[in-house]
Structure formats: structure tokens, C-alpha cells
Amino acid sequence: MRTKDENKLFAIFDATVSLTAKVGIAGLKMSLIAKEADIAAGTIYLYYKNKQDLLNAVYANLKSEGIFSVIGRIEHLPIQVQLFRLWEVAFEYHVANNNKSIFIEQFELSPMISPENKILEEDSISYLQKTLEEAKKKGIVKPIDNHIIISLILGFMKHLVVQATKDVLDTNEEVKLLCYSMCWDAIRIINNE
Amino acid sequence: MRTKDENKLFAIFDATVSLTAKVGIAGLKMSLIAKEADIAAGTIYLYYKNKQDLLNAVYANLKSEGIFSVIGRIEHLPIQVQLFRLWEVAFEYHVANNNKSIFIEQFELSPMISPENKILEEDSISYLQKTLEEAKKKGIVKPIDNHIIISLILGFMKHLVVQATKDVLDTNEEVKLLCYSMCWDAIRIINNE
Amino acid sequence: MRTKDENKLFAIFDATVSLTAKVGIAGLKMSLIAKEADIAAGTIYLYYKNKQDLLNAVYANLKSEGIFSVIGRIEHLPIQVQLFRLWEVAFEYHVANNNKSIFIEQFELSPMISPENKILEEDSISYLQKTLEEAKKKGIVKPIDNHIIISLILGFMKHLVVQATKDVLDTNEEVKLLCYSMCWDAIRIINNE
Amino acid sequence: MRTKDENKLFAIFDATVSLTAKVGIAGLKMSLIAKEADIAAGTIYLYYKNKQDLLNAVYANLKSEGIFSVIGRIEHLPIQVQLFRLWEVAFEYHVANNNKSIFIEQFELSPMISPENKILEEDSISYLQKTLEEAKKKGIVKPIDNHIIISLILGFMKHLVVQATKDVLDTNEEVKLLCYSMCWDAIRIINNE
DNA sequence: TATGAATGAGTCTTCATTCAT
DNA sequence: TATGAATGAAGACTCATTCAT
Numbered sequence: 125m126r127t128k129d130e131n132k133l134f135a136i137f138d139a140t141v142s143l144t145a146k147v148g149i150a151g152l153k154m155s156l157i158a159k160e161a162d163i164a165a166g167t168i169y170l171y172y173k174n175k176q177d178l179l180n181a182v183y184a185n186l187k188s189e190g191i192f193s194v195i196g197r198i199e200h201l202p203i204q205v206q207l208f209r210l211w212e213v214a215f216e217y218h219v220a221n222n223n224k225s226i227f228i229e230q231f232e233l234s235p236m237i238s239p240e241n242k243i244l245e246e247d248s249i250s251y252l253q254k255t256l257e258e259a260k261k262k263g264i265v266k267p268i269d270n271h272i273i274i275s276l277i278l279g280f281m282k283h284l285v286v287q288a289t290k291d292v293l294d295t296n297e298e299v300k301l302l303c304y305s306m307c308w309d310a311i312r313i314i315n316n317e
Numbered sequence: 318m319r320t321k322d323e324n325k326l327f328a329i330f331d332a333t334v335s336l337t338a339k340v341g342i343a344g345l346k347m348s349l350i351a352k353e354a355d356i357a358a359g360t361i362y363l364y365y366k367n368k369q370d371l372l373n374a375v376y377a378n379l380k381s382e383g384i385f386s387v388i389g390r391i392e393h394l395p396i397q398v399q400l401f402r403l404w405e406v407a408f409e410y411h412v413a414n415n416n417k418s419i420f421i422e423q424f425e426l427s428p429m430i431s432p433e434n435k436i437l438e439e440d441s442i443s444y445l446q447k448t449l450e451e452a453k454k455k456g457i458v459k460p461i462d463n464h465i466i467i468s469l470i471l472g473f474m475k476h477l478v479v480q481a482t483k484d485v486l487d488t489n490e491e492v493k494l495l496c497y498s499m500c501w502d503a504i505r506i507i508n509n510e
Numbered sequence: 511m512r513t514k515d516e517n518k519l520f521a522i523f524d525a526t527v528s529l530t531a532k533v534g535i536a537g538l539k540m541s542l543i544a545k546e547a548d549i550a551a552g553t554i555y556l557y558y559k560n561k562q563d564l565l566n567a568v569y570a571n572l573k574s575e576g577i578f579s580v581i582g583r584i585e586h587l588p589i590q591v592q593l594f595r596l597w598e599v600a601f602e603y604h605v606a607n608n609n610k611s612i613f614i615e616q617f618e619l620s621p622m623i624s625p626e627n628k629i630l631e632e633d634s635i636s637y638l639q640k641t642l643e644e645a646k647k648k649g650i651v652k653p654i655d656n657h658i659i660i661s662l663i664l665g666f667m668k669h670l671v672v673q674a675t676k677d678v679l680d681t682n683e684e685v686k687l688l689c690y691s692m693c694w695d696a697i698r699i700i701n702n703e
Numbered sequence: 704m705r706t707k708d709e710n711k712l713f714a715i716f717d718a719t720v721s722l723t724a725k726v727g728i729a730g731l732k733m734s735l736i737a738k739e740a741d742i743a744a745g746t747i748y749l750y751y752k753n754k755q756d757l758l759n760a761v762y763a764n765l766k767s768e769g770i771f772s773v774i775g776r777i778e779h780l781p782i783q784v785q786l787f788r789l790w791e792v793a794f795e796y797h798v799a800n801n802n803k804s805i806f807i808e809q810f811e812l813s814p815m816i817s818p819e820n821k822i823l824e825e826d827s828i829s830y831l832q833k834t835l836e837e838a839k840k841k842g843i844v845k846p847i848d849n850h851i852i853i854s855l856i857l858g859f860m861k862h863l864v865v866q867a868t869k870d871v872l873d874t875n876e877e878v879k880l881l882c883y884s885m886c887w888d889a890i891r892i893i894n895n896e
Numbered sequence: 897t898a899t900g901a902a903t904g905a906g907t908c909t910t911c912a913t914t915c916a917t
Numbered sequence: 918t919a920t921g922a923a924t925g926a927a928g929a930c931t932c933a934t935t936c937a938t
Contacts, residue, residue, distance in 0.1 A: 129897090148426035150343040154933055155900095164899040166935080175933065226426065233423065235344035268495065271486045272477070276469075276499055279476025283468040293464045302461060306469055310503035318920040319916050325923090347908060357924045362909065511899040512937050518902090534812035536729040540929060550903045555930065616812065619727035619805065654881065657872045658863070662855075662885055665862025669854040679850045688847065692855055696889035708918085733912055734921095743920045745914080754912065 133171055135161040140182050145223035149230035152179075176236045183231050183241050186224050191217045191248040203259045204308075210252050211277065211304055218285045219295055225282055249274060265311050273311055280307065326364050328354035333375050338416035342423035345372075369429045376424050376434050379417050384410045384441040396452045397501075403445050404470065404497050411478045412488055418475055442467065458504050466504055473500065519557050521547040526568050531609035535616040538565075562622045569617050569627050572610050577603045577634040589645045590694075596638050597663065597690050604671045605681055611668055635660065651697050659697055666693065712750055714740040719761050724802035728809035731758075755815045762810050762820050765803050770796045770827040782838045783887075789831050790856065790883055797864045798874055804861055828853060844890050852890055859886065 139160035144152055154175055158165040172178035195213050198206050218225060231237055256273055259265040265273075284303060287293040332353035337345055347368055351358040365371035388406050391399050411418060424430060449466055452458040458466075477496060480486040525546035530538055540561055544551040558564035581599050584592050604611060617623060642659055645651040651659075670689060673679040718739035723731055733754055737744040751757035774792050777785050797804060810816055835852055838844035844852075863882060866872040 145426075147428050148343075148423070149341065150345075150423075151428035152343075153931090158900095165933085166900065167898055169934070170897070229422070230341070230343075230426065233338075233341035233419065235340050266499075268499075269486070271480050272492070272496060272499070275476040275480055275486075276473045276496075276503075279472035279474070280469045281472070282476070283472025284465070287464050287468055293462070293468075299465070303465060303469075306459075306461070306465070306503040309507065310469075310499040314502060314507060319922045321922065346906095358908085359910075359925060360923055363922065368908070512901045514901065531812075533814050534728065534809070536727075536731075536809075537814035538729075539927090551929085552904060552931075553902055556901065561929070612812065615808070616727070616729075619724075619809065621726050621730035652885075654885075655872070657866050658878070658882060658885070661862040661866055661872075662859045662882075662889075665858035665860070666855045667858070668862070669858025670851070673850050673854055679848070679854075685851070689851060689855075692845075692847075692851070692889040695893065696855075696885040700888065700893060711919095732910090737921095744912085745921065746919055748913070749918070 129171075132161070132163060132167070135163065136168055136171060136178070137182055137185070140178065141186075141223050141227045144230055145226040149234050176238070179231055179234075179236055180238045180241050183228065183237065184244065186228055187241075187244050188247050189224075192251045203255070203262060203264060206255055207259060207265075207308075208304060210255060211307060212300070214248075214252070214277075215281055215300060215303070218281050219288065222285045222289055225285070252277075263313060266313055268311070276310055277307055321363075325354070325356060325360065328356065329361055329364060329371070330375055330378070333371060334379070334416050334420045337423055338419040342420075342427050369431070372424055372427075372429050373431045373434050376421065376430065377437065379421055380434075380437050381440050382417075385444045396448070396455055396457060399448055400452060400458075400501075401497060403448060404500060405493070407441075407445075407470075408474055408493060408496070411474050412481065415478045415482055418478070445470075456506060459506055461504070469503055470500055514556075518547070518549060518553065521549065522554055522557060522564070523568055523571070526564060527572070527609050527613045530616055531612040535613075535620050562624070565617055565620075565622050566624045566627050569614065569623065570630060572614055573627075573630050574633050575610075578637045589641070589648060589650060592641055593645060593651075593694075594690060596641060597693060598686070600634075600638070600663075601667055601686060601689070604667050605674065608671045608675055611671070638663075649699060652699055654697070662696055663693055708750075711740070711742060711746065714742065715747055715750060715757070716761055716764070719757065720765070720802050720806045723809055724805040728813050755817070758810055758813075758815055759817045759820050762807065762816065763823065765807055766820075766823050767826050768803075771830045782834070782841060782843060785834055786838060786844075786887075787883060789834060790886060791879070793827075793831075793856075794860055794879060794882070797860050798867065801864050801868055804864070831856075842892060845892055847890070855889055856886055 136157065139157045140152070143156055143160050147156070154168060155165050157178075158168055161168075168178065172181060192210065192213055195209060198209050201209070232242075252274065253270050256265060256270055260267050280303065284293065284295065288295045293299070329350065332350045333345070336349055336353050340349070347361060348358050350371075351361055354361075361371065365374060385403065385406055388402060391402050394402070425435075445467065446463050449458060449463055453460050473496065477486065477488065481488045486492070522543065525543045526538070529542055529546050533542070540554060541551050543564075544554055547554075554564065558567060578596065578599055581595060584595050587595070618628075638660065639656050642651060642656055646653050666689070670679065670681065674681045679685070715736065718736045719731070722735055722739050726735070733747060734744050736757075737747055740747075747757065751760060771789065771792055774788060777788050780788070811821075831853065832849050835844060835849055839846050859882065863872065863874065867874045872878070
């Protein structure tokens, strides 16, 4: 169970992420975060040493978030299906957590990021990499550097979500399947054409 | 009398873009821009009313930049070749001008962006859209909403360039061709498989 | 928590008025006001939006000050005595509040004065005007435009106070009575000479 | 004959005085003075060492201006007539040169005034003082400290001119005579009433 | 703990003054 | 001599952080 204090911690955390998506890292003020979290500005300093500390904590937390932890057992499924499930989960995470992506992007370039956080790798990627390697070994996916494949998948996905946020695109089930098929065509080995 | 120096305008412009890529929009200070442009801080105010004005001018300028203006005549070429050339030019632009993309991304979310700039569309996209429509009509490219196709192309491209900047990926000729082929497989209509 | 301190408001107000008398509106700096009020520079901005706002607030407040509010009932007295009492109160106010007159004079010409304040009339004058009208009706005072009479009274008074400030003149009781008698001779109807 | 340079000197001088009346000493900028004088900002520095120097020069010049130099021979006239002529000349000077009074008032309180100028006496006053002494000796004028008499005359006069500038009062011939008669009643010895 | 008033270091911006032409 | 672009010191203002309550 969350204690009263933990609730405040979460409130500050959430306020930081959603405000960054609203006003950007340059518009992010401690007083605004406090207002958004519905507490006093001074209270933040009971939980975090200072602004830099707060933002780095938020960042590290987001980066370590296991977005595939909800996925359940999938190893027994065909590799294509595994890949689709991974993509689907990632897509749904990004749609639902666009704010988090924005915070990460904005903060990574800010002068406030700590050296430790600068070298932090996204946790969630490793799972996907493993599955891609397997698919490549099985001759289903083109033998391409994972960085490139993941750039295609993630770059596409993030751009899509931004378009959705701008209301120029709707991310319904049909669009989701279409987008995946595009990714799949991009990376799969295409036979006897 | 000294004549007003057009070069200074460019120096300020360049300093603003490259500094943003270095320290982020949140770390962007007028004094830093001045130092980077090798002028006095006050001089900036001869050319721009204030910080907000400067950043909006830089943004509007970048947005209106015709990245395909260098491409020459290509209408006589097969549509596939046209698409490749467009992609190639865009790719090379992004590799060479990664700073500009970063500035655009950072500034779009900042509270300093003017209402007029908020609704500004990227000029360069329309050319690509026209060519895609033609390719769809000819049955070469899947009949997919341009927003989605462009998300794939641009999202992938931008993510690649960021990876390249991080030195985890090298964007040589081979990689370039590989990436294009992935894009192409993603959007083309695949026959009798 | 500290409660917002009304005293600070007064301290800022007083510091602004007395400093203007000391260094003029051109020498008036926010940092000086803060030092004079014995607070931090930033604190001023808790109470006033900016320098212009502060000065206009001080001005409007001074203009609306009812300098005759201390005078008590005088309507039952002979009109000559009423006039003397009004003059006396005004004189004593100006001697005691020369700073305020200086602030008003200096600020009225500054480019910081707001349009609303530019058309603001001095509250305290109306009382005097009413009494003068009555005296004219009774045939005691010359039938002269009030603007002129008040120019004589106020112009004389302000000039006197400035001289007193410069230490070339002492405003003791005797001088006060003398000055009033001069005013009185200037405006009263003089009989069978 | 004025040389070309002398014209510029006068232009700067005039621009300084009239601008101060328009925007106050706090709004007085070298660039504005230059524009008003129709020269370049740098040019001012060919004639004056710096802003402080310019303003002090203007001030000293105004103070030493012999406003009674135009008055011609009046010693042979009755003392009352002499006094009237002096008053009249001063009045007309102030109406025509209200800007100069404003400059003097504003500058005297500014932190830019030099110590020498701070103790500078108005030249023109001495003439008036001499005549007043004579009138007192002849038993025509009350034996009152000259500071007080001059406060009445000048304070009244300046206030009148300000009212005239504000368009709440017209300073025509009739008003002029009326005002003088008020001054005269205030200072003359009034007989067997 | 929690508050938000108060602080003052650090920015932005202005404007007197210099200087290349 | 005259110009006005360029400079940078100084002043206005913001906002992270502290602290009295």
C-alpha cells in the first residue's frame, strides 16, 4: 500500500512528466510542477535534493521501466507472433505514454542530465534485440544490424504517436495492424518475387 | 561607419542552431549564443527584438527551407528512382543538418514558440507527398495515408541520424542503401509471393 | 509558513517615494529601492508586477490621498477661518511630505506613467474648490477662476517647501502666518482703500 | 554668423531641452536626442564628452541666461511700473520657455548634476531682488524676506504655465494682468482699510 | 511535514559610449 | 567631421532554493 508520502512522490513524478510534454523542458519550473502536483513548491525539496536531482530521478525511472513486463509467456509462440506481440505492446505503451517519450527526448539534451544517466541504456530494448537475433538466425528476418532495425521500428512508432497527438492521424486497430505490416515488410526476408 | 553585417546575422543563426543541439533549448542563453557567434551580447539585439523573436525567426527559416531545391530535374526518371532520389536527398540533408532537426524538435515544445509558428507546416514535405501520390496511382506503392508513410520514412531517418550522432552507427553508403531498401520494402506493393 | 507582510508593502512604498526625492526618477533603481526598504530585490516582485507597475501604484495612491481628511468639522466656522485651516493643513502636509510632491512631479513627466494615471485628478483639491466658491459667493474672495487661485496657493506653497528643503528658508510659525497673509491679500476683495 | 558646427551645437542643445519636457529626464536617451537633433548618436560626442557633460552644460547655460537682458532701460520709471515690467518679462519668458523650466526642475534632482551646478544660483533673480529691495525701502512693498516674495511670484508663475500647458487655462493678456494684480496685492503694503 | 514568502544568483535586455568606415 | 554598427557594463527581472511559521 502506498503511504501518504508515496502518493506525493508519485504526484511530483507525474506532474514533472506531463508538464514537460505540455511546456517543454525550457518551460518546466519548480513552481509549475508544484502547482500541477497540488502541493507547495517547498515540499518538492523534502523529496528531492533539487531540480536536477528530481529530473534525473524521473529520467532514470522511466528508462528502467520494463515495458514488456506485462507481456506474459510468449516464448512458446512462433517467432513472427512473438515479434508482433512485442511491437504491439511497445506501440500501445507509446500511445498511452507519449508524455514519457517526450520527457526522455527533452531531458536527454538538457544540460541537467547527469553523466550516469547520459550513458544509461533503455532496459526494454534488450528483450526485443534477443528476439530479433533469434528471428535472424531462423532466416525470417534480414540479417541487419539491430540498431538499424530498432531505428526503423522505434523511429516510425514515435513519429506516429506524435502525429496522433497532433490529431492529424488516428491510431485505431486498423492503423496499428497496417503499421506493423509495414515494419514487417521492411525487415522480413521477402521470398521468390 | 561600419555597415550592418549580413554575416553577423548568419553567425547568430548558426550559433543558435548548433548551440541548441549541444546544450538543449533549456541551456540556451543569449550570452552563449553571442560567444558562439563571436560577437557581443548586445549585438544580437540589433538584429532581433529579443530571445523569443530570434528563436522564432530561426525556426520559421528552418521550416521554410526547401531541402529538395538542390535536386534538379527528376520528373523524367522512373517513379522508383524519383522516390529514391528524394529519400537520398532528405537523408543526406538530415545527416548534414542534424542540428536543425534537433532545434526544431526542441523549440516546437518550448513555451517561446509563437502561435503563427505553431501552425507552420514543413515546406519540403509537399514535394514528397506529390511523388508518393503518383506512385500510389501507378500501383507501385501501397495505398496508405501519406501521414503514415512519411512517419515511417522520417521517423526512421531521424532516429538513424541520432544513432549516428551517438556513434553507435555509421551512416556510410552501404548503410544508406540498406535503409532505403527497408523503407522501400515497407511501402511498395509486393508481388506474387 | 511566513505570512505575506503588509509592512513590506509600506516599506517599498516609502522607499520609492523618499528615494525619488533623493536621487530623482532617473536615478531610481529597483536594487536601490530594495536596499532602502531593507528587503531583497526579488521581493518587490511579489508585490508589484514590475517597476512601471510599482511606480504607477505609488502615484495613484498619492493622488488619491485625502490630505484634508484630518481636518475635522469646520463648516460652522467663518469662511475666512475655514480657508485658513485648509491652507494650513495643506501647508503642513507639504512641509511634512515634500517627498511626495517631488515624486509626483518627477513621475508625471516620466515615460513610465500609465494612460489612466495621466488623466488622474488630485482628489484633495475639490474640497478647497468648494470652499473658494462659497467665499466668492459671499463677496469675500475675488471672482477669479479657481485654476488661477489654486495656482497661486499651490505654486507658492510648493516653491516655499523646496526653498525650505534647500535650507535657505525656515518654515516656522511666523513664516507660515506671513505666507498665508500674502495669499489672503492676493485673493480677498480689498475694501475702500 | 553661426558656423555649421555651431548649428549642430544648438540643435543638440534644443533637442535636449525639448525632449526632456516631452519624455522626462528618465526617458532622455542619447539616441533620442540625436534623432531629435537630426544627427547621428556618435556626433554628440564630438561636441560633449558624455551625457553628464552635455546635460550639465545645458543646465549651466539655462541658469546663466539673462532673462531680463531684453528689458531695456526702466530705472527711470516708477518702481511699481518697474516691478510690473520685470514680472511681465519673466512671465512671458516662462510661457515661451516652459521646456526650459521643466528641464531645470528635472535635472536638478537627477544624480547627474555636477557639484558645481548644484550650488549655481539663477542669474536672473538678482535683478529682481535689487528692485524689490528698493520698493521695500520706499515703503511700497511689505518688508518680507526676498526668498518668500520670489517663491510667491515664481511658484505662482510656474504653476500657471504648467496649467496652461495642460490646456486647462489660457494665458491671454487679461489673465496675465489679473495674475499680476494678485501678486501685487500679495506683496504691496495695503493702506487705511 | 508542509507551506509559500523571501532571497539573491543568474538571465535577459538596455543604452551610453566607442570605433571602423 | 560624421556616421551608426558594435560593444559591454549596468539594471530589470526570473526562478530555484531557503526558511520562518
